[in-house]
Amino acid sequence: MRVPGVSPFIFTSDPTAVREVFLGDPDSLHAGEANRPLGAFMGEKSSLFLDGAAHRYQRRLLLPAFHGERMRSYADAMRSSADRAIAGFPIGQRFAIHPWMRTITFDVIMRTVFGIEQDARASELRDLLLGLFETYTGRAGTLFALSAMRLDLGPWSPWGRALRLQRKVDAILYAEFAHRRAEGVQGREDILSMLLQARDENGEPMNDSVLRDEMLTLLLAGHETTAATMAWIINRLLTRPDVMERARAEVLGVLDGAPVGAQHAGSLKYLEAVINETMRLDPVIPNFGRALKVPMRIAGRELPAGVVLAPCIYLVHRRPELWPEPDQFNPDRFLDARPSPYAFLPFGGGTRRCLGAAFASYQMKIVIADILSKVDLKPVPGYVARPLRRSIAFAPSEGLPVIASKLAG
Ligand code: HEM
Secondary structure, three states, X not given: OOOOOOOXXXXXXXXXXXXXXXXXXXXXXXXXXXXXXXXXXXXXXXXXXXXXXXHHHHHHHHHHHHOHHHHHHHHHHHHHHHHHHHHHXXXXXXXXXXXXXXXXXXXXXXXXXXXXXXXXXXXHHHHHXXXXXXXXXXXXXXXXXXXXXXXOOOOOOHHXXXXXXXXXHHHHHHHHHHHHHHHOOOOOOOHHHHHHHOEOOXXXXXXXXXXXXXXXXXXXXXXXXXHHHXXXXXXXHHHOHHHHHHHHXXXXXXXXXXXXXXXXXXXXXXXXXXXXXXXXXXXXXXXXXXXXXXXXXXXXXXXXXXXXXXXXXXXXXXXXXXXOOOOXXXXXXXXXXXXXXXXXXXXXXXXXXXXXXXHHHHHHHHHHHHHHHHEEEEEOOOOOOOEXXXXXXXXXXXXXXXXXXXXXX
């Protein structure tokens, strides 16, 4: 695919090509460069946009915060954010549930990544950030990838508005870093505090502009993708009442009257299968890319330097030889099965695999289990979800309208 002003894209759904991309030399296959059009406002120093040694260094600093065993400490924040949202569902009325999923994921990210609880500071930052994300990821924002579109014609021009919002967000972030340093980070479990303590091999801390870029990336990459995926999970459950009931029966059995917590996550096997099957059929990021720095032979084809090779998650997940009856929603195919990382890749793979994969999977399990244990959701007659691009992820159209009722008993 050729788009003026951008490197040519070569899409592939061939698992052999996917394998070669994941196992290939990251210095020849630049993910950071391919990601750059995604969002200038996250900053050039974000690990999403770096390659080579700089990427390896920053990823190493971030990794411990996203290790599987750290997830247990985030479970309470995840459940209580979900509880708060569920208590606000307008029972008996039609409402769009995707915005509620965004509220939950944003709240969770603010608490676990920033360590900011719900207070005036959090809501100011939240409003500014959401405004900034909208500005950058709306229709005008897509054009900001082209430098010619970045014209500051005052606060009402798209770029002028973005710049002003960005300055306000930056001021709050830098003030928060200074405040946290002055206050000390002892005993804090959030990711910002962890990064403030991190030192490189020369004993130097991360500088504020790098920290700012990483924080914005985690906020955006972390909340939009997970919220959109949860909306698709709910959509699949609505269209398959048999699956909804089986998942609910599992949840109620495992919880046995207790609120969902870290101790339950490992036992929710069917719910995990439902989540995976939804990510197979409704991947919110349909493809990712690697910019070729040298000519390469991939899956037997010669490709020139300068192109972006883009494994297409959506198409790989629909290949009939990998997934028999690929269009059927059948969570059972994930029960007791470990799919190949070259056939199931909702989080990408190789040295660039999504940093937040365990975090997102864990959060989705806790939140959906909490919803299933508290409310019954019914579809709105006649509604059929269409994928619409919302920011960096595809989400169901109209925010996914539903009707909720309290669960009997
Ligand atoms: C269901 C939710 C999510 C999905 C589907 C998703 C998907 C992806 C994909 C496809 C990539 C590109 C991987 C590649 O190029 O091979 C990626 C990268 C990334 N994701 Fe996620 N993501 C999700 C949630 C999160 C969360 C919760 C966070 C953090 C809190 C996060 C942080 C990142 C970062 C930092 C990268 C860049 C990694 C690197 O380049 O080293 N993501 N994600």
